[in-house]
Amino acid sequence: MKIKNDLLLRTLRLEKTERTPVWIMRQAGRYLPEYREVRAQAGDFMTMARNPEMVCEVTLQPLRRFPLDAVIIFSDILTIPDAMGLGLYFVTGEGPKFKKPIITEADVDALPEIDAKTDLKYVMDGLKLTSKTLEGEVPLLGFCGSPWTLLTYMVEGGSSKTFAKAKSFLLNQSKAAHKLLQKLTDASVDYLNQQIASGANAVQVFDSWGGSLSPVMYEEFSLTYMKQIVDGVKAVNPEIPVILFSKGVQHNLAKMAETRADCLGVDWTTDLSLARELTKGKVALQGNLDPCVLYAQDEVIEKEVKRVLDSYGEGVGHVFNLGHGMHPDMKPEKLGILINAVKKYSQQ
Amino acid sequence: MKIKNDLLLRTLRLEKTERTPVWIMRQAGRYLPEYREVRAQAGDFMTMARNPEMVCEVTLQPLRRFPLDAVIIFSDILTIPDAMGLGLYFVTGEGPKFKKPIITEADVDALPEIDAKTDLKYVMDGLKLTSKTLEGEVPLLGFCGSPWTLLTYMVEGGSSKTFAKAKSFLLNQSKAAHKLLQKLTDASVDYLNQQIASGANAVQVFDSWGGSLSPVMYEEFSLTYMKQIVDGVKAVNPEIPVILFSKGVQHNLAKMAETRADCLGVDWTTDLSLARELTKGKVALQGNLDPCVLYAQDEVIEKEVKRVLDSYGEGVGHVFNLGHGMHPDMKPEKLGILINAVKKYSQQ
Numbered sequence: 001m002k003i004k005n006d007l008l009l010r011t012l013r014l015e016k017t018e019r020t021p022v023w024i025m026r027q028a029g030r031y032l033p034e035y036r037e038v039r040a041q042a043g044d045f046m047t048m049a050r051n052p053e054m055v056c057e058v059t060l061q062p063l064r065r066f067p068l069d070a071v072i073i074f075s076d077i078l079t080i081p082d083a084m085g086l087g088l089y090f091v092t093g094e095g096p097k098f099k100k101p102i103i104t105e106a107d108v109d110a111l112p113e114i115d116a117k118t119d120l121k122y123v124m125d126g127l128k129l130t131s132k133t134l135e136g137e138v139p140l141l142g143f144c145g146s147p148w149t150l151l152t153y154m155v156e157g158g159s160s161k162t163f164a165k166a167k168s169f170l171l172n173q174s175k176a177a178h179k180l181l182q183k184l185t186d187a188s189v190d191y192l193n194q195q196i197a198s199g200a201n202a203v204q205v206f207d208s209w210g211g212s213l214s215p216v217m218y219e220e221f222s223l224t225y226m227k228q229i230v231d232g233v234k235a236v237n238p239e240i241p242v243i244l245f246s247k248g249v250q251h252n253l254a255k256m257a258e259t260r261a262d263c264l265g266v267d268w269t270t271d272l273s274l275a276r277e278l279t280k281g282k283v284a285l286q287g288n289l290d291p292c293v294l295y296a297q298d299e300v301i302e303k304e305v306k307r308v309l310d311s312y313g314e315g316v317g318h319v320f321n322l323g324h325g326m327h328p329d330m331k332p333e334k335l336g337i338l339i340n341a342v343k344k345y346s347q348q
Numbered sequence: 349m350k351i352k353n354d355l356l357l358r359t360l361r362l363e364k365t366e367r368t369p370v371w372i373m374r375q376a377g378r379y380l381p382e383y384r385e386v387r388a389q390a391g392d393f394m395t396m397a398r399n400p401e402m403v404c405e406v407t408l409q410p411l412r413r414f415p416l417d418a419v420i421i422f423s424d425i426l427t428i429p430d431a432m433g434l435g436l437y438f439v440t441g442e443g444p445k446f447k448k449p450i451i452t453e454a455d456v457d458a459l460p461e462i463d464a465k466t467d468l469k470y471v472m473d474g475l476k477l478t479s480k481t482l483e484g485e486v487p488l489l490g491f492c493g494s495p496w497t498l499l500t501y502m503v504e505g506g507s508s509k510t511f512a513k514a515k516s517f518l519l520n521q522s523k524a525a526h527k528l529l530q531k532l533t534d535a536s537v538d539y540l541n542q543q544i545a546s547g548a549n550a551v552q553v554f555d556s557w558g559g560s561l562s563p564v565m566y567e568e569f570s571l572t573y574m575k576q577i578v579d580g581v582k583a584v585n586p587e588i589p590v591i592l593f594s595k596g597v598q599h600n601l602a603k604m605a606e607t608r609a610d611c612l613g614v615d616w617t618t619d620l621s622l623a624r625e626l627t628k629g630k631v632a633l634q635g636n637l638d639p640c641v642l643y644a645q646d647e648v649i650e651k652e653v654k655r656v657l658d659s660y661g662e663g664v665g666h667v668f669n670l671g672h673g674m675h676p677d678m679k680p681e682k683l684g685i686l687i688n689a690v691k692k693y694s695q696q
Binding site for chain 1: 510515516519520560561563565597617618619622638639640643644645648652655
């Protein structure tokens with residue numbers, strides 16, 4: 001389908017554009033009252049995520065309010081381990097949990113191979129319906145979690161502050177860890193390619209916990225597998241842009257730029273001018289306003305948006321985004337201020 | 349008092365030494381059964397922290413088990429806001445809390461000036477007793493929290509994942525924020541100088557949450573004030589080494605090295621070779637093993653210790669430490685493996 005507003009795609013291809021495109025991580029989410037209504041109807045998170053009509057509805061909600069340059073399919077990074085039988089559930093205030101976490105190498109061996117087309121059909125149905133409803137207005141993004149980030153939840157059995165179990169698994173059972181990461185990588189390649197076949201115009205890999213690893217461990221246990229994912233997507237879909245986002249990795253950006261990824265997400269702790277220096281124009285950069293700026297007064301938001309645009313400077317390849325997702329207690333109108341500021345200042 | 353093992357102090361002065369000194373953040377803590385015994389006797393954390401005999405006992409406990417090159421006085425970074433009347437208390441599993449958080453500029457104005465000598469006499473008594481009991485065996489470290497890190501707890505009323513309130517305070521009430529940071533800075537200078545007068549041979553500023561800020565905000569709201577603290581200590585105690593530790597700041601290390609600090613703490617997400625490059629030999633560097641390595645098998649710990657030593661490479665100015673504190677569920681004997689490995693490999 002022809003995309004009417006293809007500003008994001010042109011930026012990801014490092015083409016010269018009329019202004020900086022903007023989309024926001026977790027732009028579909030709890031900060032929107034209309035999202036909370038759907039969520040209340042669904043009862044729980046996974047019921048909503050498994051319902052294609054609801055997925056389509058919440059994916060498109062932010063676009064009705066704001067002139068965004070992309071939408072991202074509403075789903076969760078943990079769909080793959082859930083499809084592998086770990087039993088994903090959510091506890092309010094504690095985040096995601098798994099009924100059957102991975103403890104031993106035998107647990108890894110016992111994980112079934114999954115086929116995204118059938119085992120994650122609900123995601124594909126959501127994408128198809130959303131793509132159809134969207135009618136090419138803006139690009140539709142697909143996504144997956146990085147293998148390392150998925151491993152943390154699978155081994156910890158949920159969220160963690162220290163990643164004590166997940167890192168122990170890497171250090172003490174590295175053979176099992178690599179086996180698990182490879183299984184997740186293979187599943188993710190298939191998953192993203194199926195998402196593209198179902199209507200995704202670009203894809204992002206979320207490595208939320210890449211920044212918890214030392215540079216050496218990051219390279220061995222996270223980046224290597226993300227590189228495989230990029231290669232696996234490019235092998236089937238060479239034209240589809242791939243964005244890698246490892247939160248909190250700063251200097252590893254240089255190594256990330258050596259993959260065939262088209263764009264790297266950058267959080268707010270790395271100045272975009274430094275990120276450009278490290279990545280040497282090989283990739284587009286996406287980011288990087290501190291989400292907490294959305295708690296600020298309107299004029300402060302405008303000032304900080306301008307600062308981010310200025311820190312990127314002249315030239316192609318900047319996608320405006322936050323350095324992390326929206327928070328549930330943010331006011332929707334603040335996002336409007338942000339988007340208008342991006343459009344206003346980046347055109348100048 | 350003459351220090352018998354002054355390896356740490358010589359390293360902080362960038363002198364050539366026979367091996368790499370080692371001490372560990374939170375080496376006195378819950379992972380030690382003898383600590384848990386004292387804590388149980390005390391009943392609650394602050395009762396223990398306010399009792400000089402208990403402070404002396406738990407400060408020296410790790411030195412009885414391990415051939416450490418320094419001890420650090422047992423206390424808490426939140427003693428200053430507590431002395432200012434915010435009412436510090438601890439809830440098990442939730443960390444520190446304040447009964448009266450800071451909300452408005454009027455709250456900042458109402459904070460009393462404190463005199464560390466009298467208002468934090470219990471800290472000084474603990475230092476004096478520990479210094480006397482230690483008899484100069486190894487250096488005794490004093491410490492404080494950074495003004496920004498203290499502000500986060502004072503404004504949030506406790507711990508936070510996003511620092512939404514603390515960052516909103518910086519962005520929306522920046523005049524009040526600077527006023528608060530200045531009050532905390534002035535109190536911290538007095539506090540550290542009093543600690544030195546009471547027996548501390550070196551001091552460390554813990555900026556646990558510096559890494560949550562963008563580089564621009566880090567410089568304005570955290571580093572500026574830590575620099576004042578370094579200057580304030582050096583003005584009274586030019587011979588006393590000052591260590592700054594901002595967790596998760598990576599590239600800001602270059603700016604930190606421009607203060608008069610003697611040493612910078614480095615967490616495990618920045619390779620020490622990069623940290624040396626950024627700081628150009630101006631300061632010693634302290635770190636930077638991922639604490640989670642202490643969950644690993646003995647031979648993995650040895651290998652990872654060697655890797656950290658190798659990443660620093662040849663030359664003066666490396667203090668071995670973890671990149672963050674010990675965790676309560678760690679096994680004491682693992683720390684012994686680490687310390688022996690540091691001594692063995694750094695002598696070679």
